[in-house]
Amino acid sequence: MAKKLKNPKAKWAIGLIAIAIIAFIGFRIWKGKQGELPEGIIAGNGRIEAKLVDVAAKEPLRVQKIFVNEGDLVRPNQVLVQLDTTTLQANLAEANANVAAMNERLAVSQASIVKQKSEIELATIELERARRLVKDGAGSQRDLDVRASKLETTKATLAEAEAMLKSSTEQVEVAKASAKTIQTRIADATLKSPVTGRVLYRLAEAGEVLQPGGAALTVVNLEDVYMEIFLPANEAAAIKLGSEARITVDYEPDRAVPGYVSFVSPEAQFTPKQVETKSEREKLVFRVKVQIPKELATRYVEQIKTGIRGVGYVKVNPNAQWPARLQKVITAESASR
Structure with missing residues (x-):
């Protein structure tokens, strides 16, 4: 009699476990479908980067004063360093x-x-x-x-x-x-910032003598921001300069930054060590540069952080539709609101 009372509970338990397993598998399949890209759109891992600009002396002069510190935001023609004249x-x-x-x-x-x-x-x-x-x-x-x-x-x-x-x-x-x-x-001898950017390195101090071409500061040009992704030959071959692109970052994957392809390497290379796994690095790929428009970068200049990892997406078919998760884009107009 005791066995008959116990069997229904075991059946219910097994049934609930089976339902949970099916739900979990279904969720994983659904989640995987969400991450799939439609045909005509390709993607690659990368990180946000920007051009570096050295603020350097033209001739050997002593540093009289440096007006900025590492991390400071600077604007074009802002005086950064005064050399002794x-x-x-x-x-x-x-x-x-x-x-x-x-x-x-x-x-x-x-x-x-x-x-x-x-x-x-x-x-x-x-x-x-x-x-x-x-x-x-x-x-x-x-x-x-x-x-x-x-x-x-x-x-x-x-x-x-x-x-x-x-x-x-x-x-x-x-x-x-x-x-x-x-x-x-x-x-x-009055060293000014050539770009809108952020001081990355302070390489000299007051009293030091800079040699010709010697840098006092290194500035990250926040008007020239991009992401480099690495794609296999069969995907890179279909990319055209100016192709529409999107960038997402790992800490905010539900918002995309619009961009365009500004460079496709003419020759293959190994994937950089910091981007992919060892097995991926052993494959030859082509470097593709996804550029963020200057006006958009300028609007968000105070929020931009280089080195942040993310994913770059490129349309190889102009008629392809962006998936829903890439349609919520950041614009210059939204920055002013």
């Missing part, structure tokens, strides 16, 4: 003094020409007068010859003055160019 300022003062001296020399040459031209006019008048006197028998030939010689000498002096004027003009231009060059060098 004491020596250059002294060179500029000397160059400006040289310009002033050359201008004075130029003024003397110009005045000399005016004077020589006046003397030529006077010598010409006196020569004509001497000729008339000789013709009338009232003057001597010797006086005529002296007047003619004086005119020729004055003309030669004018030619010399004009040559001096040309030389002085050239020297003024050279002096101005030298001063302008030093001014440019002084301007170059």
Whole structure:
């Protein structure tokens, strides 16, 4: 009698376990279906990246002051580093003094020409007068010859003055160019941000001397943000530049960022170590760059974090439809709301 009472409970327990197993399997199948991509869309793992820009010195100068720290957000033309220009300022003062001296020399040459031209006019008048006197028998030939010689000498002096004027003009231009060059060098000693970005590394401190090309800071260009994915040849071959794309990140997979294909590698390579498993790295793949539009990156510049892992999706068939989970996209307009 006891066995008959026990069997119904065992049957119910087995039935519930069977239902739970079926439900679990069904859920896994449903979940797998949700992750499947429609035909015409391919995907690859990657991470958010951005171009790096070095803020560097053009010539060996000492760092006077650095105005930013690692992690600071910077804007185009923002002053980041000031290099010491004491020596250059002294060179500029000397160059400006040289310009002033050359201008004075130029003024003397110009005045000399005016004077020589006046003397030529006077010598010409006196020569004509001497000729008339000789013709009338009232003057001597010797006086005529002296007047003619004086005119020729004055003309030669004018030619010399004009040559001096040309030389002085050239020297003024050279002096101005030298001063302008030093001014440019002084301007170059003020290091400004070329992009909107975030300071990644602070590579120098006040008092250090930077060598030509030596970087004081490294800035992440947050206007040039992208994800690189690696796809096998049969998938990469179908991708065209400009193809529509989507990016999702692991911490927020239910929202997608619109993008486009800006680069497809012309040659195969091994998948980078940090992206895939060892078995995947052993396969040859093609690097594909999914670019985030600049205007969108600029809108979300304060939220962008490089190095975040995610997935990049690319349409190889323009008529393919994005699955529902990739249709909720972030836009520049939503950033302003």
